[in-house]
Amino acid sequence: MSNSILESGTTNEPASTTVMSMQQALNRALDEVLAENRKAVVFGEDCGRLGGVFRITDGLQAKHGAQRVFDTPLAESGILGLSVGLAMAGFHPIPEVQFDGFAYPAINQIVCQIARMNYRSRGTMPMPITLRVPSFGGIRAPEHHGESLEALFAHVPGLKVVSPSNPHEAYHLLKYAATRPDPVIFMEPKSRYWQKAEVDIARHEADGGAPTGAKIMREGRHLTLVAWGAMVSRCLQVAELAAEDGIDVEVLDLRWLKPIDAAALAASVRKTRRAVVVHEAPLTSGLGAEVAQLITQHCFDTLKAPVERVTGFDVPYPSGDLEDEYIPNIDRILFGIQRVLEYKRG
Amino acid sequence: MSNSILESGTTNEPASTTVMSMQQALNRALDEVLAENRKAVVFGEDCGRLGGVFRITDGLQAKHGAQRVFDTPLAESGILGLSVGLAMAGFHPIPEVQFDGFAYPAINQIVCQIARMNYRSRGTMPMPITLRVPSFGGIRAPEHHGESLEALFAHVPGLKVVSPSNPHEAYHLLKYAATRPDPVIFMEPKSRYWQKAEVDIARHEADGGAPTGAKIMREGRHLTLVAWGAMVSRCLQVAELAAEDGIDVEVLDLRWLKPIDAAALAASVRKTRRAVVVHEAPLTSGLGAEVAQLITQHCFDTLKAPVERVTGFDVPYPSGDLEDEYIPNIDRILFGIQRVLEYKRG
């Protein structure tokens, strides 16, 4: 990996890229992590023989063996508690929770154990655990299969949280996260698993650096749209539509939901002077509040309007029929943009 | 209860008050709720014979019987799951989780069941569950005994969240919460259990209304301090100190952490034009972000400075020796006030 970066990092031309889906990108990242670190282990419900209900671990058991890629009994607290012990024994566990909503039974182990063991043990028991959570909604799935837990995770001291928005990000962010010595919650936007796009396997970033902060996905002058996960591609669509009306929207993929790249937020909004933050999770106490407050704190003088939030409502994630009413759609994001642009000081 | 309100609600003179601690006020409220509603049941770890580790349920088993006030086995998910079934059977469960940090094992039942059953059942299975959680820090206790979970709870659709700041509020808010048809998380500031103060048993509010919104605890002109739980009394102290320097601080006890009384926040800050929000929980994605963003949204034009947050740090709640470094202390709140007052548009 580092070799490739060195090789391509010096030139500015795009390295050779491959087209793949996020599912394939994640699968490839795991495959490489397993190959490169013999202490890496992958496990969870149906992760072994089946290859995961989303096939993210497809083929890994056959290739790396049933000791390193295995099925667990159906118990999320068990899976995460097991991860703690494996980490203590020097492993790098990469567990999967089958769906976002089923992370709740494991919250005790995540919050009270995984997030604190390094601290509690005064740095002697690091927790290099990369918890993969197929996340967010949009696939007309049963109850508890469309949840957005980023606000909860981001509030927990000791956790880092990241979410990729496309196959390229997925590949590099997972490879990065799964080689870190700290626990990372890796939130995969399941509605984007099957969309294909170019992945530059050779290098993370145009500048060759590590994928540690936010990333501008589209430059613009009039307003900054901040999003993560599946909402990034929606915001890019919105930006195209807005452009038709002469509105030049910058789209910032936050990527890291903890720590948040406040500098990138500030830099963008200092330029555009207006911001809308978009997420699927309910409004109240969502991560949008943190993002909005960080922007306001850093850009109070330049902001032309209060930061707007376009989010899910304060209601339980609804059934498929009402999903499109719940998740911020293009129209609602456009309304949000309009409100900010039309804001007049009273 | 309603009788008393009617009796005293028409006059404006203070009704007869009693001095008691928050522990006594909560105990009395539970006693009355049990007496008034034969479907109310109180339970949890050590809640029966012992009367709770904080004695909030002291004497209730002896008075109301071991069927209505009982000890459970040591399992928080069990306690909350039991509550769901009891609610389905027509009861009003008032469970206790012994300490804030031990709510985590019950999060799955709280988020996926209690908060959603009314919705899932289309209103046919209400969840009148009042979950008491001794909360927040400041008592030099072991690990997991000083946690602030309000941001997590407030983000969950289907929950209401409230925290009293003094014995009077404790008595009335608990009586109010425990007679509602929806689930309420009742966060008790354990560091305030033993401080005594006047309780006007006869009526909730000076205006006789229900204790549903935020409450101004001290009027002021220069800046609004927003707080809840144990931080309210600290903010009142800060206000006294600030007054010596000619700074007139308004202190708003948010009381309801979900739904948040946005109108009261707006009204106060429209007057003072400056705000600082104080909480014990870690900064990032804490409820302070929501409060700050609500204020900014409603008072963007009048705000003289970005809303400041004085909070716990993004670190695990520390051991007693470092507790005072972690919890916002008077100095840190004063610094926050100073930053807001000295803010100059760049």
Place this chain on the structure above:
Amino acid sequence: MDTLSPVASGGAAGPLTADELRELYSLMVAVRHLDTSAIAWQRQGIIPGYAPELGQEAAQVGSGYAVDITRDFVFPTYREMGVARTLGVDMVAYMSTHKATWHGGLYNPMESRLAPIQAVVAGSVLHAVGWAHGQTLDGKDGVALTYFGDGASSQGDVHEAMNFAAVMKAPVVFFVQNNGWAISVPTERQVAGGSVAARAAGYGIPALKIDGDDVVAVVDATRRAFAHARSGNGPVLIEAMTYRRGPHSTSDDPGRYRSLDEERDGAGVDPIERLRQRLLADSIADEAFFAEVLAAAKAEEEQIRTGIQGLGSRPGTEMFDLVFQETTPALQAQAANWREESEHV
């Protein structure tokens, strides 16, 4: 395994009558037909997904048949269509959950005596204990019947539920359908010790491990368990050994983790066929009856399908209106905003 002593209370009824056996057969066929049709509906785009209970008809119909809906209450998972049908639940309202109309289903759980469909594995097992304890507190004699799978037995909540129930002597019947699989994980790599029923002894709970494909055995065991619990003796656990003949759900591909040979061996004789042979052998029913039952099942499926196809989406306002009994200003504001922006479009 049978650690449930014969109940002195006489609560359990005598052997099943011919009428009852015929009714059980009709129910199983109706359930089978609806179940296999639902798979077809999914392929035809009528519903987005479904979790079939193919092969579990005896376990579901037999246990549901023991319920007295005037006083008992049932807690399903996401796979208890056969139980719902046996209890007499409105099946359009039930199946609506698979049309993505409403999580939990559109039926009224209080009137149906069937809790909303539960997607969290083991999520409602504790609710059954709470409801049952409520019976004790109220001095009533209802029994809670809660379903869960071999996979679900691994969840901590099942342990907490069994311990609470036993400590409180709550009138609960834990009904485990051990269908051999939790998605792709077979029971032997899921249930240490090999049997969920064996766990019961550790809590002092009597258990019955039964042939879950024999509907008569299922009715009998469930009735005995109900009688035991109803008489104030506390919980009982039944482990009905059966086999998930179909995929986990319409998005599953069992070929990735089991062969057709394994499926055939695991499944054994079809539970409906077993009952049919029995009815024939005992001259309780004939081919004409079977044909009649099938025709009725087909007519019923058609009616339900028509109902499902005619089912519109729920109005978006329900998203907001059904969150609380007492709504909040913040939520009302969001609802107003939503209404404005969706009408505006």
Place this chain on the structure above:
Amino acid sequence: MDTLSPVASGGAAGPLTADELRELYSLMVAVRHLDTSAIAWQRQGIIPGYAPELGQEAAQVGSGYAVDITRDFVFPTYREMGVARTLGVDMVAYMSTHKATWHGGLYNPMESRLAPIQAVVAGSVLHAVGWAHGQTLDGKDGVALTYFGDGASSQGDVHEAMNFAAVMKAPVVFFVQNNGWAISVPTERQVAGGSVAARAAGYGIPALKIDGDDVVAVVDATRRAFAHARSGNGPVLIEAMTYRRGPHSTSDDPGRYRSLDEERDGAGVDPIERLRQRLLADSIADEAFFAEVLAAAKAEEEQIRTGIQGLGSRPGTEMFDLVFQETTPALQAQAANWREESEHV
């Protein structure tokens, strides 16, 4: 109860030697003395709180004695001071947690082979399973020893841990100290069926229910369990029956839920006295030895007390520096802000 078949591997050593018995006695006395002193420290304001293990010395010293710290790993609760002492943990560093210096204690868990002190009831039982499974993956022969109480046995995590361990054949010894109480709740209203050991059979896990106040029985059982697990036979559960003679913690008031008579009956004969009588009867030790041991215990306690009294607070920067292996800009900014505001004052 003893469902652990005699181990063929010969891993379990022979009967305890006189030296070993004397060592066990010394350990128990040292632990007793430190434990009762810690209560006094709390009263004197040296430490803010403490959870005594009075009466559990045989269970703790005996089990800890079976550990091989060159390869095994131990997972305590908040009450295993006697285990820590037996393993040779730095006791000032251990006791510092009760001085509110650092949650988890100041000792190095990797070097001590003792995981940080755990305040979540049942919190670390699964960690032991994970660590043990790591031994299997690494082809090593270490065994994980995890402690929990009768109260903790009600937690879902204990069930998940036992099931995982048995499914994975992980080399874990589950050591339950059934001390009769979980704060104010007695075992009979906590543990349905009456015995945690009885639960093990349901997972196919061998169990030993032993007299936890007989240190020789404890050592023997733990050694047998270790030998079993070390030889690749999977987990074992030991339930050591003992009694919490003191309050739950220094803030507890047992008079509210049990009488002195009940305490006396429940406690039975003091485990240290039992060993003393045995040593005397077998002429393994005499009064001079006992006096010497007590003097050593007193000296040790004094040294630890001095250490604790001399222990300063940890610098506030550790709050920030120990959160991650790789810190974050946001956290550094908070640390800088904290430093500025605390120095400013």
